[in-house]
Amino acid sequence: MICYYYEAPTNLFFVEGVPELLYYSHIPASVFALTVGLFVFVNNPKSLLNRILLLIALCFTAIAVVNLITWTNNQSDIILFAWSLVGPFQALVSILCIYFIYVFLHKKDISWKIKSIFTLLLAPVLLLATTNLNLSGFDLATCDAFQYEGEYYTLYYNLLGLLAILWTSTLLVKNYRKADRYFKKQIVLMGIGLELFLFLFVTIFYLAQYLTSIGFIEDSRLELYGFFGMTFFMAMMGTLIVRFKTFNVGMVASQALLIVLVILTASQFTYVASRTGTVITAVTLVFTAIIGIILVRSVKKEIAQRAELLVLTGKLEKANVRLKDLDKLKSEFVSIASHQLRSPLTAIRGYASLLREGNYGKIPVKGLEALERIEDSSKLMAIGIEDYLNVSRIESGNMKYNYADFNLKDETEKVCDDLRAEALKKGLTIIFRSDLNSRGVINADIGKTIQILQNLINNSVKYTPKGSIRVLVRDDVVRKKIFVDIVDTGIGMDEDALETVFEKFERASNANSVNISGTGLGLYVALKMAEAMKGGITAHSEGANRGSRFTIEMPLAL
């Protein structure tokens, strides 16, 4: 039926007497939305985020079209058909915005549970859209249907918009806290764009509808301002595309988008006839151009920075390769040098021993003392060389382990027996004890394990001026672990020393007080060997001069 006070539109939407802002608020916003939506979709159609953005743009354009029809048409059936779709489209935009934010933040599709919630929320709007609860009639005199709009239906789909504002802002704030600096900037831009769009679109739309239906305002021209929210949203999307490549769109394409947006804004001069429209278009054009120039400049700067970063990364990679080569050369050098030193040292030790034992004739007592010192020093030197060699092997990954089952308790007892004589020379006792619930068998390299035990017990002997060294072998069958505790009454360690005791070339600050020589590599080598055999070593001390406890931990072979 025809609204008898109103003229029929020309070219679908154009009619005289409508608010000047009508075309300006609807057409550019829709063209912007469609341009950006189609642009990101064409550039990467497989991206879910891009598809949702296109859907939002399409729904928004649909709302703009049906709203234009309600403003400009004079046929009740066409107006009511268009009017009845406002609610479903608006509800869909609200739900799509939540979906969009989920995918933007988590970079993946949402679960079927959330999709089901979306469907449940949308269902009432869609199922009741064609009933009288949405629209029941039309006023031919005023050419609108405000008095025939269902109050609860309108309230429901507007509440969905409010829900979208709360839901998306909560998601954005929650994820902002966890995000890195780069993503935080993207979240801020997305938040400003989307929330402003939803706020303007939902609240202004609802206010205009409500105030017109109760007769507080003559017509709903207030709702026209709600459409400007989309321009802000798309401006932010444009920034995200250009600045952060959020939608995986290329740099050249992004700049092309900016140029298209500026041309689109400028093209409004061709149909905006009124002075207000011209002024607003000019302001928008200047605004868009300024933002465009700033963005392009920032992109250029970023490209330059990236190029610089690429050069630096290349240099760094080369330096890293060189460093690795140098490290390898160092390890090889240490290995070769140690081997070269070890061979003559074996001869020195051997001949010193032969001389001391009288194989080359009788040696005077003073000579024997000198030979003993030569033997002791060369022994220390041999140990030192062995440590260097071990470090070199560990760091170059050339340390070989021959795994076999053996009894750790028996081997520990043997080591204690071997070192007992040396301890007795210093007036120390080595007490061995075991408390096992298993056989005490482990699967490890027996040679390396003995080396670890010797190193730790020998250390205790060296750093204990008086008292005893207690060695306890115990196990924990539940955790499938076996432990060897070496507890001494020696010089102990303070907290600082405990932290660094397993590091290379580290010795406790009070180690020199007992006049003991050492390379500071023994514990480092022992720990690395234990770790390689899936075990470990820990050190404890109550403080300086309060003794130490070293615990070797190895997995039981049950």
Next chain:
Amino acid sequence: MYFNTILFILVICGSFYRFISLEDYLVSYKGDCDPDIEICYEYCEDNECFYYSIIERTASEVISLCGKDVTECDEAYECRNDVEECSIHFCKPKENEENVCVTNINKL
């Protein structure tokens, strides 16, 4: 989401069918009113006042009687007894405080 898309297409088709094909909705328009015998709504423009009532009836019926334009159709302004969904509303001063009601029956 496919379910919603199908539902959405059905909504568009359903709305088209109801409002454009069936014309299944109410229409209201201004009817005649004589302030000497009824309480009328008043509308004044350029020192000239008009009196009217509001007629509400189904669009399909009006179209069957008068076509799409009610202005040149006398039958659009009266409700026959055999038609249920047809009513003529006159101004009610207490209920419609924002409207000006005019009558000469007794001074309001």
